[in-house]
Every structure is written in structure tokens, then in C-alpha cells.
Amino acid sequence: MAEEEVTDTEQAVQPGELSILATVTDGIHVLTVAGEIDHQTGDTLHQALDVSDAAQPRVVVDLARVTFLDSSGINVLIIAHCALTEAGGWLRLAAPGPSVQRILQLVGIDTVIDCHETLQQALTN
Template identity: 70%
Template sequence: MNPAGEIDHHTGDALRHALDVALTAHPRVVVDLGGVTFMDSSGINVLIAAHHALTQAGGWLRLAAPTDTVMRTLQIVGVDAVIDCHDTLRQALAD
């Protein structure tokens, strides 16, 4: 999954829907954040909910290539301690 631009209260539902579809197809999901320029609490909440749902399904959620701005947001709220964050997509896809 490769969202781009801003993930906020206006676009969070699109990400939530995409993650819901991914969850039904496969319990292991990588979200490439390399194209995301901004993320607010709406995006954080979507990622945490997806992480919990995937974990309960026996899978996982990994975040790949977050921009510096997005990574800083993930670190401030502690998401990086809960959801695996990787510097590159290749690292996130490796088992």
C-alpha cells in the first residue's frame, strides 16, 4: 500500500478503507509512507486500529520509508515503539 500526500481527517477514511480491504485479503501489510508529507492524529489512529486488527488476525503491520516529518510524528506519539517502522520498503518486506 502506497498512500501519498497528507493523511488527515479529510483523507483518513480512504486509508482506513484501503487497510480494511488489505486485512481481508492478507494479514501481513506493509504501508509505504515515502510519499506521505504530513500525518495528523487521524492517520495515527487509522494505523493503530489496523495494527490491532492485523495482530488479532495473526498478522502484522509494518511501516516503510516514512519521511522525516512523518517519522517525527510517529516518534512523538510513540507509534514507532508499537508498529515496526523500517527505513526502506525492502527492509519492511523482508521476513
């Protein structure tokens, strides 16, 4: 798979902060997210998910390094899912840790947005 770096934000993540590394793999936008997704950091994720300039945008959000997700983060993901679907694309979530996976299941987002155990599964399924 060809990989092209698009954006790179800070790699060291302090408590309460969010870091997003954006790459493109085989035409799929991959956002590797680390830290906490909440009301203070949700806008950063929202901006990273805006790929409205792409035709039929496909996006995978790698949640493996996300330590916290609240309702603000859930809303950002739902808004992105709706926008990407409307544009003829899709959003997939990959590799959520146990605490994030539990939240996704509790609110039922895993029944709305495709969730995969690994990044590789999200890229190929």
C-alpha cells in the first residue's frame, strides 16, 4: 500500500490533549488519533475529518491511542459519518481500546459506523 503523509501534528500527547497524524493509503484518508476526544478537542478532530474536497471520500479513524471519548467526540464522528456518506464516501473506525469500545457500544455508534478490530481490517473490508 502506498502511504503519503498529509498532516502531522505533535506526537507527544499530554493529558487532555489530542494529536492527529493524517496519511493517505491507497486513496483512503487515515487519521491516527491519540489522546482525549472531548468538548475541548472535538473541533480538532472535526477539522481533520473534513475531506470535503475529495470525491467519494473514504476515511478511517485509528482509535488505538485514544484514551477518552465523550459525547462531543461521538457527535463529531456522527456528523462526519453523515457528511461522508452524503458525499458518496464512508467513515470507518479502527482499533478502539476497551474503554473507547465500551462507549461506542453503549451509545450504539458501532451499529451506525463500521467499526473494525484493527487498522488493517478497516482498510481492506
